[in-house]
Amino acid sequence: MADSYLQRWSVGNVAERLKRYGWTGEPLHVVGLPDGTKITIQNVLLAAAIKVGIQEIPTLTHHPDEPLPLLMAKDFILTRPVRELPDGSYVIGGSDGRVVFRRGRRAETYGEAALFRTTGQPGIPDGDPVPFPWTAAMTGGTTMTGGTAMTGGTAMTGGADPGRREDGE
Amino acid sequence: MTNALDVEFAEHLRRWGEAGSASPGLVHGLSRNGELAEAELLRLYLDAGERWVTTSRTSGIWQGRRCWLGARPPDEAHGGDLWFDVVEVTVSVLVPRPDAELADFSADEWEVMTSCVGWLAARPVRRWQFLGFASVAGLDLGREIGSSAYAMGVYGHWADRYAVYFGKGLPGWDSWWGAACAFDDDILDAMWPQDIPEIGFRVQEDAVAILGRARALRMNQDPGGSFPMGERFAITDDFWLPGMRFRTEVSTQLGILPPDGEGGCGVSVLARP
Numbered sequence: 305m306a307d308s309y310l311q312r313w314s315v316g317n318v319a320e321r322l323k324r325y326g327w328t329g330e331p332l333h334v335v336g337l338p339d340g341t342k343i344t345i346q347n348v349l350l351a352a353a354i355k356v357g358i359q360e361i362p363t364l365t366h367h368p369d370e371p372l373p374l375l376m377a378k379d380f381i382l383t384r385p386v387r388e389l390p391d392g393s394y395v396i397g398g399s400d401g402r403v404v405f406r407r408g409r410r411a412e413t414y415g416e417a418a419l420f421r422t423t424g425q426p427g428i429p430d431g432d433p434v435p436f437p438w439t440a441a442m443t444g445g446t447t448m449t450g451g452t453a454m455t456g457g458t459a460m461t462g463g464a465d466p467g468r469r470e471d472g473e
Numbered sequence: 474m475t476n477a478l479d480v481e482f483a484e485h486l487r488r489w490g491e492a493g494s495a496s497p498g499l500v501h502g503l504s505r506n507g508e509l510a511e512a513e514l515l516r517l518y519l520d521a522g523e524r525w526v527t528t529s530r531t532s533g534i535w536q537g538r539r540c541w542l543g544a545r546p547p548d549e550a551h552g553g554d555l556w557f558d559v560v561e562v563t564v565s566v567l568v569p570r571p572d573a574e575l576a577d578f579s580a581d582e583w584e585v586m587t588s589c590v591g592w593l594a595a596r597p598v599r600r601w602q603f604l605g606f607a608s609v610a611g612l613d614l615g616r617e618i619g620s621s622a623y624a625m626g627v628y629g630h631w632a633d634r635y636a637v638y639f640g641k642g643l644p645g646w647d648s649w650w651g652a653a654c655a656f657d658d659d660i661l662d663a664m665w666p667q668d669i670p671e672i673g674f675r676v677q678e679d680a681v682a683i684l685g686r687a688r689a690l691r692m693n694q695d696p697g698g699s700f701p702m703g704e705r706f707a708i709t710d711d712f713w714l715p716g717m718r719f720r721t722e723v724s725t726q727l728g729i730l731p732p733d734g735e736g737g738c739g740v741s742v743l744a745r746p
Contacts, residue, residue: 314679314709346678374730378642379675384699397699406574406582407700408590408647410726424676430699 308427311348318352327353331362335418338368339437343418345380368415380411382420386434394438396423398431478506482562482605490609490742493544495519495559503562506601510535510564514557518542528555534663535564535595544745545729546592552655556592560744561639561721562602565592566664571654574696587725590651593644595664597671597718598624598635606635609742623718629681630710632672632719639744640729641721643681645674646700648722649689661690672708672719680707683717 332349334342342365344350353361372380387401388394395401411417419438422428428435485496497519503512509531517526523543530536532555540555541547547556552569568590575588603624607614612631619625627635636643653661665671665686673682688701708714723729732743 310680310707310709311677314677317709317711318679348678374727375637375733377727378637378724378730381645381647381674383646383702385697399695399697403577403579403697406578406586407698408645408650409586410724412585421677426702 311351314348315351315355318348319355322352322358323356327358327361331364333414334363334365335368335414336365337415337437338439341436343422343436345414345417345421347421366414368413368418370414372411372414372417376417377410377412380417380420382407382409382411383424384430386419386423386438394434395431396428396434400431478502478508478601479604479608482601483608485562486560486605486609486744487742489544489560490744490746493746499562508599511557511562514540514542514564515559515562518557518559532564534660535566540564546723550589552589555595558639561641563598563721564595565721565723566595566652566656567591567725568593568648568651569655570651571696577696585726589725590648591644591725592723593648593652593664594720594722597720598632600624603627603631603635606638607631610634610638619715625718626713626715627672627717627719628710628713629672629675629708630679633675633681635719636721637730637733639721640731641723642727642730643672643674643719644684644722645682645724646684646689646702649684650694650700653690653692665690670714670717672717676707679711680709682707683714 332344332346334344336342342363350361382405384397385403385407386394386396386405387398388404389401394404405416405419409420411420415438418436419434422435481496481499481502485499488494488496495515495518500512500516500519503509503515510528510533513529513531514526523541525547526540526542528535528538528540532538532540535555538553538555539550540557541550542557542559544558544560547554550556550567552567554567556565556567557563558565570586570588570590578586599622600619603618606612612634618627632643652664656664668686670683670685673684676682683706691701694701729745732745
């Protein structure tokens with residue numbers, strides 16, 4: 305993930321565009337986790353929408369197991385490994401535990417896309433927990449079924465953690 | 474009267490999009506412009522279609538290697554093999570994953586990951602290639618794209634569009650890490666002779682990574698560790714750096730990417746119909 309300066313500049317730039325033209329593009333892609341948490345894979349857009357005070361934006365919610373289109377998959381490359389600790393929790397980088405996702409891997413599902421983009425954020429120290437409730441059920445599509453549910457909707461932007469996590473619609 | 478090489482390349486792309494065949498005229502254009510390896514490999518393809526050949530001395534540092542001629546990578550290949558993409562007119566090398574990393578693979582990982590990282594272009598995109606693509610894609614460049622042989626100073630989203638048009642992506646750190654482990658210094662020096670930054674994979678929706686040779690080729694990393702990213706290593710799509718170059722890559726995990734919508738990136742001519 306880009307450094308914080310670039311992130312700020314980028315958000316400001318997109319915010320300017322949103323202020324001038326409003327929300328004109330496609331819905332925001334979000335990933336719905338089993339516990340109800342929703343995570344966007346388009347951090348900059350969400351943060352920019354919050355910055356300019358857009359109250360509602362259209363969203364498209366993807367199941368974590370839903371296959372990611374190849375054209376998007378090329379943009380989600382894991383730069384730090386994700387490890388599973390003996391207690392079943394997941395951490396970014398570090399040296400303890402078993403490597404679940406190796407660096408260099410391309411995301412194959414929307415859930416992996418959210419995970420991989422998050423782990424690239426430089427603000428997260430090595431060895432810190434994955435900052436959302438990632439579960440073993442979302443690795444490799446082994447236990448989730450009926451994997452391509454998509455729902456349209458709108459997201460309330462107020463109060464969401466900018467750029468990373470969005471709880472509830 | 475002879476056309477400039479970028480015009481001949483654009484004609485080649487249109488011909489390929491319409492008829493699925495390479496342009497014989499491009500062979501002469503490549504020869505005239507000193508692109509001897511590409512000229513020879515394209516001529517061999519036009520003579521007898523897709524197949525394995527052994528590269529000659531025109532391929533320089535890559536002389537004597539197996540090279541697949543075709544519009545798509547071969548079904549089976551080994552690390553260090555070459556692929557001459559007759560559409561992009563580019564030689565790529567198959568980069569193997571480092572042994573230490575392979576030894577660490579779990580059974581689950583073997584189901585997803587491959588023993589090679591991908592087909593990494595042996596050199597950055599040439600100026601004539603980018604200008605030819607821009608002509609076919611209808612890109613309004615609005616300024617000169619470098620004065621050297623390479624396409625330099627293009628926006629990140631232009632580089633991305635170029636790569637996607639050919640069903641490829643921009644390289645990640647993993648390709649260079651694999652290359653640094655697998656190939657001799659002579660080869661690495663030929664592939665990336667100076668520490669001129671290159672445009673890499675997308676790190677957020679509107680920003681691409683900037684890869685520097687010194688960091689990208691750093692060896693002796695822990696195969697289970699992180700890539701050697703700098704504090705600041707990305708640039709948004711609205712910026713370009715004067716000397717920055719780029720090259721294409723096909724990840725073996727993903728393969729050749731499908732066209733982006735009708736015609737690929739909104740381009741009316743398909744690169745691989």
